[in-house]
Amino acid sequence: MPEDVKPKPSPDSPEEMSRRQFFVKLGVGSVAVAALGTAAFSYEYLSPNVLYEPSPVVDAGKPDRYAPDSVTLDPQTAIYVVRTGEGFFALSAICTHLGCLTAYKPDLGIIACPCHGSKFNKDGVKIEGPAPRPLPWLRMWLSDEGNLMVDRANAIAIRQLVRV
Amino acid sequence: MANTLDQLVDQVRENRIWRSIFRSGTGESNLHKSLFVQQNVFLHLFSIKARKRTLEFSATWYLGALTFGTFMILVITGVLLMLYYHPSVPQAYADMKDLQYVVSSGVFLRNLHRWSAHAMVFLVFAHMFKVFYRGAYRTPREFNWIIGVVLLLVTLLLSYTGYLLPWDQLAFWAVTVGSNIASAVPLMGAKIRFLMLGGTAVNANALLRFYVLHCVILPLAAILFIAVHFWRIRKDGGIYAGDHSSEGSNQ
Numbered sequence: 001m002p003e004d005v006k007p008k009p010s011p012d013s014p015e016e017m018s019r020r021q022f023f024v025k026l027g028v029g030s031v032a033v034a035a036l037g038t039a040a041f042s043y044e045y046l047s048p049n050v051l052y053e054p055s056p057v058v059d060a061g062k063p064d065r066y067a068p069d070s071v072t073l074d075p076q077t078a079i080y081v082v083r084t085g086e087g088f089f090a091l092s093a094i095c096t097h098l099g100c101l102t103a104y105k106p107d108l109g110i111i112a113c114p115c116h117g118s119k120f121n122k123d124g125v126k127i128e129g130p131a132p133r134p135l136p137w138l139r140m141w142l143s144d145e146g147n148l149m150v151d152r153a154n155a156i157a158i159r160q161l162v163r164v
Numbered sequence: 165m166a167n168t169l170d171q172l173v174d175q176v177r178e179n180r181i182w183r184s185i186f187r188s189g190t191g192e193s194n195l196h197k198s199l200f201v202q203q204n205v206f207l208h209l210f211s212i213k214a215r216k217r218t219l220e221f222s223a224t225w226y227l228g229a230l231t232f233g234t235f236m237i238l239v240i241t242g243v244l245l246m247l248y249y250h251p252s253v254p255q256a257y258a259d260m261k262d263l264q265y266v267v268s269s270g271v272f273l274r275n276l277h278r279w280s281a282h283a284m285v286f287l288v289f290a291h292m293f294k295v296f297y298r299g300a301y302r303t304p305r306e307f308n309w310i311i312g313v314v315l316l317l318v319t320l321l322l323s324y325t326g327y328l329l330p331w332d333q334l335a336f337w338a339v340t341v342g343s344n345i346a347s348a349v350p351l352m353g354a355k356i357r358f359l360m361l362g363g364t365a366v367n368a369n370a371l372l373r374f375y376v377l378h379c380v381i382l383p384l385a386a387i388l389f390i391a392v393h394f395w396r397i398r399k400d401g402g403i404y405a406g407d408h409s410s411e412g413s414n415q
Contacts, residue, residue: 043359051363099344100337115341 056153060140063088063148063164071104071111071122079138079150080104080111082122087161090140090150091124096133111135123159209394211402218403227291232390234284239383241277249329251375253368256331281323288319300404308396311389318386325378328371339366339374 017025058077066072066083073080073093078101080091093102093111100115110127111120118129125134136155140162143149148162176182177190188199198212217223248267249259263270292312295301301309328339343366347357362369397403 046359046362048362048369051369053363053365053367097344098341100341115337 056151058150058152059143060090060148060150062146063142071106073104075101077150077152079152080135081148081150084161087163088140088148089159089161090138090148092136092138092152092155094135095131096126096135097129097131102135209391209398211398214402215405217405223405224403225290225294227287227294231284231287231291234280234287235386235390237280238277238284241273241280242379242383244273245277246379251329251372253331253371256329256371260330260332281326285319285323288316292316295404298404298406305396305400305404308393308400311393311396315386315389315393318382318389322378322382322386325374325382328366328374329378331371336366339370343370 054077058074058079060074060079060081063083066081066088068083069085071080071082075093078093080093082089082091091111094100095102095113095115095118097113097116097118100113102111102113102118102120104111104122109122111122111124112118113129113131116130118131119127120131120135121127123134124137137159139151139154139156141149142162142164174190177186183189186200187203188196190196201207201210201212245263248263248270250256260274263274265271295309295312324339324342328335343357343361346360347353349356358364360370360373361367362373
């Protein structure tokens, strides 16, 4: 009888595994794959693909709305339109510390955050406070209609003024 | 009169319907008493017997039980508040104001919910300190301490998610600041904030997510861990009564 001659495979040997061990491994493996898939699926489900949020591009109106050497905050869009002698630029009004809306103090000539006391000058440069970074300059351009346009999602590294 | 009342109570307790619900039946024996605890789905989380010392005020100041009491108040008042509250912008703020000024007893329920929430956070910390300074977290109760830390986190998250729901200035800026703190996590901070708010700003999605977390997910997590927490008290040998060396002198 050939079965008797054949050596019995040991379930402990590294190469061989018993039928039960094989199915346990298969089962655990498929549950692990399913768990990974579920995690990926959940992550995708929880990340919205379409956001019904206001557009990052803001129409700030005609340049002559802004007095010379003025800093104007629009609280709805959280931007400052700053007019200097040479031209215009846009500054984010969102504090770089924890996202509060800053305010311009005309009597002191500085931008201050009400939450944790950060202070910036009119160029957005940090004067003091917990804020780690200056207020970013935002891309600004003139539309075909002659309106000042600001892209809030687009911070510019090199400072440029819009001259009208 | 007292006799007939006792007889009536006994009659009810011997009744077939009553016996089908409470199977331990009447009787004053220890067996009956322990069966009564064992055979009740809620009571069976607790020990059948307790040391007298552990039931004294000085042992625990009842801080755990009081925390659970505030949690029950929060569940009941919270469910009632849900009947008038829409988690949408800007309706949420108007509903909160309606609860304060228009709905009968609305201001009572809202304030009860609010004050109980503050009390629960305070009591959870007090309970934790009491357990810590008595050394009640030591072997074999380490795991229940960990469950307690999870419950502390769930309590704080409940408090934080509930903070946004009135949709007033305080809520809006508190959650703006809080979600920016979450975005300080290395590498995945921005992703965490995006998932938390369901967008890039505190808006309608954020309000809805916080509402679902506050009213469904976190309370269910709390109930689950509270059940394990209570059951572990029994499994770890009852409420901590003090050192074994001093136990003799206490009794």
